[in-house]
Amino acid sequence: MTDADRSIRSQLAFARLLPRLFRGGQAFVGVEAALSDLSDEQATSRAGQLPHSVAELVAHINWWNRWMLEIIEMGAAQPYPRHAAETWPSVQPRQWNQLKNEFYELLARIDPHAARPDLSNPVNHEETIGELLADMALHTAHHFGQIVSVRQALGYWPPAGGGDSW
Numbered sequence: 001m002t003d004a005d006r007s008i009r010s011q012l013a014f015a016r017l018l019p020r021l022f023r024g025g026q027a028f029v030g031v032e033a034a035l036s037d038l039s040d041e042q043a044t045s046r047a048g049q050l051p052h053s054v055a056e057l058v059a060h061i062n063w064w065n066r067w068m069l070e071i072i073e074m075g076a077a078q079p080y081p082r083h084a085a086e087t088w089p090s091v092q093p094r095q096w097n098q099l100k101n102e103f104y105e106l107l108a109r110i111d112p113h114a115a116r117p118d119l120s121n122p123v124n125h126e127e128t129i130g131e132l133l134a135d136m137a138l139h140t141a142h143h144f145g146q147i148v149s150v151r152q153a154l155g156y157w158p159p160a161g162g163g164d165s166w
Helices: 003-023 031-035 054-074 093-115 129-154
Strands: 122-124
Touching: 003 031, 003 093, 003 129, 031 093, 031 129, 054 093, 054 122, 054 129, 093 129, 122 129
Parallel strands: none
Antiparallel strands: none
């Protein structure tokens, strides 16, 4: 097998894996289940000492996914926010459905990028398209772990759609 063949196989494997990293599946609860069955008030409730609600976590994920997609789709570097607080929009209960819809719209924009032939091209300072896609997947998975913890702390776990609770 040539280096070019290995590269193509690796890229195809990444293109198959990336959507599962964002949506969940065998290794962890899918995003649809993790976000399901929450009223506006439940989604915006904070649990005890935890700093964020489910809706605030989704708003933060959306902020970063949108930022990284703009870099990938425009092909131009973007400055990092000056403060982390800029990436945590305030959320009102009436915004919950909009936040979920935006999350799914951003996911739909991410998928086609996994199969791009130029994943090793730098687009944001030294970061490549592939690295940004991997960063989005890791960041999203990290915060979905927090979403599960918030739901557990509030007593809203597992969702009706299922979820590991053992």
